[in-house]
Amino acid sequence: MQWTLGVARWTNRVLMRWTNRVLMRWTTSILVLLVIGGCELREVTLAQPEDIVVAEVVLIAGEEVQTAWVHHTRVSDPGADPRVSSATIEISAQNGQVLRFSEAADSLCFERRRDAGNRAFGSCYTSDPDQTFVQPGSTYLLTIRTTDGRVLTGSTTVPGDFAIVQPGATVQRVASKKHYDITWTQSANAWVYVTDAWFHDLRQALAPTPVPQDPLLLSGVSISGRDTTLTFPKEIGIFDRFENELTPVLVALQNGLPENVRADVIISAADRNYVNWVRAGAFNPSGQVRVPSVHGEGGTGVFGSVVQRTILIHTRR
Numbered sequence: 001m002q003w004t005l006g007v008a009r010w011t012n013r014v015l016m017r018w019t020n021r022v023l024m025r026w027t028t029s030i031l032v033l034l035v036i037g038g039c040e041l042r043e044v045t046l047a048q049p050e051d052i053v054v055a056e057v058v059l060i061a062g063e064e065v066q067t068a069w070v071h072h073t074r075v076s077d078p079g080a081d082p083r084v085s086s087a088t089i090e091i092s093a094q095n096g097q098v099l100r101f102s103e104a105a106d107s108l109c110f111e112r113r114r115d116a117g118n119r120a121f122g123s124c125y126t127s128d129p130d131q132t133f134v135q136p137g138s139t140y141l142l143t144i145r146t147t148d149g150r151v152l153t154g155s156t157t158v159p160g161d162f163a164i165v166q167p168g169a170t171v172q173r174v175a176s177k178k179h180y181d182i183t184w185t186q187s188a189n190a191w192v193y194v195t196d197a198w199f200h201d202l203r204q205a206l207a208p209t210p211v212p213q214d215p216l217l218l219s220g221v222s223i224s225g226r227d228t229t230l231t232f233p234k235e236i237g238i239f240d241r242f243e244n245e246l247t248p249v250l251v252a253l254q255n256g257l258p259e260n261v262r263a264d265v266i267i268s269a270a271d272r273n274y275v276n277w278v279r280a281g282a283f284n285p286s287g288q289v290r291v292p293s294v295h296g297e298g299g300t301g302v303f304g305s306v307v308q309r310t311i312l313i314h315t316r317r
Contacts, residue, residue: 053084053152054122055144055294055301058274059091060308061158064131066091067109068101070144070301071122083123088145091127099133101125134305136161137188142294142303152296154303159269160188162228164309176315177256182230187269187307190225194306197236198264202249205258209248215264216249225269232265232313233257263313274304 057068070084089101102125109124127133134140137160144152164170166183174180184193196219203211218237220230230236233253240246257263276291294301 050298051080053146053150053299053301055142055152055154055299055303056277057089057091057142057154057294057301057303059134059140059156059158059305061134061136061161061305062131062308063134064129065108066099066101066127066134068125068127068144069109069122070125082121084146085123086147087123087125088143089125090143091133092141092143093133094139097133099127099130101127134158136307140305144294144296144299146299150296150298152294152299152301154273154294154301156271156273156293156303156305157189158305159190159271159307161307162187162190162269162309164267164311167311170310171312171314173314173316174257176259176261179231179234179256180313182232182265182267182311184228184267184309186226186228189271190269190307191272191275192225192270193222193227193230194268194270195220195222195230195236196266196268197233198266200262200264201260202258205261206249206252209252210245211249212245218246218250218253230267233263257313257315259315261315265311265313266308267311268306268308270306271304273302274306277302277304 052073053070054073055068055070057066059066068089070087070089071082072080072084073082085103087103091099091101093099104124104126106124108126136158139155139157142152142154142156144150146152162185164182164184166181187193196217198215198217200215202216203214218233219239220236221238222228222230233256236253237246237250241250252258273293277293292300293303
């Protein structure tokens with residue numbers, strides 16, 4: 001569930017940047033036409049952007065309940081309802097089993113999101129409870145049918161299982177103001193490893209340094225599926241370095257974790273579909289390179305998968 005929050009946060013940034021680029025291109029086109037026409041005003045008709053349904057579904061191996069976030073783009077009509085209600089969402093396994101989804105409260109998709117005050121709008125769907133349905137190394141097929149006749153499909157192969165090598169236990173009590181290497185075994189078919197860390201009690205520990213939220217979520221990413229080492233907390237926060245309010249916190253963490261802080265560290269081995277979708281703006285700030293893995297007439301999106309491992313770190317004197 002916590003991983004889904006990160007996906008939504010990055011996807012929101014990507015969609016906002018994409019919308020801004022569309023508006024900028026329209027403005028630039030109008031200016032060019034004015035110059036070419038010797039500043040003579042002429043009637044110009046611009047094609048309205050197509051209304052697209054975007055589905056964001058990322059399976060988490062071993063999770064009891066899976067989630068799906070579905071919404072309209074509605075770039076041409078900001079006041080339109082972005083929700084996609086009463087859709088039929090099913091995920092099929094290779095053994096013939098089918099996992100079905102039902103519309104649910106938005107909080108089940110975004111309950112711990114850092115930017116809750118600026119959340120995206122759409123429809124949250126949750127699956128029937130089944131902790132064993134999504135397994136590492138297995139392939140799944142997604143089918144979404146909307147009430148207006150759209151059919152979206154996709155497939156994902158979940159990365160292979162992996163294990164934390166260092167530290168040797170999932171709960172660690174460590175000395176403060178130091179850095180520690182976290183290492184893990186390689187996950188088959190993983191394209192990257194994403195690290196999400198929830199820091200608790202940073203406000204008190206770093207005072208008077210301002211900490212915008214407590215707990216605070218910071219994220220990092222490996223450069224490839226073979227990069228299985230992270231220096232913590234030095235290499236955390238790569239996705240947050242362009243947010244001015246977080247700069248003092250990131251600088252402070254370069255000295256290691258302060259005393260009396262707890263960090264819930266989640267390492268996720270992610271598949272190719274996930275990487276291709278969220279790397280625009282997040283993995284690749286220089287340009288729009290998002291590649292969808294959900295296809296269908298009038299729709300797009302991501303159908304990815306991850307395998308997660310969690311470590312709890314507490315600092316002492």
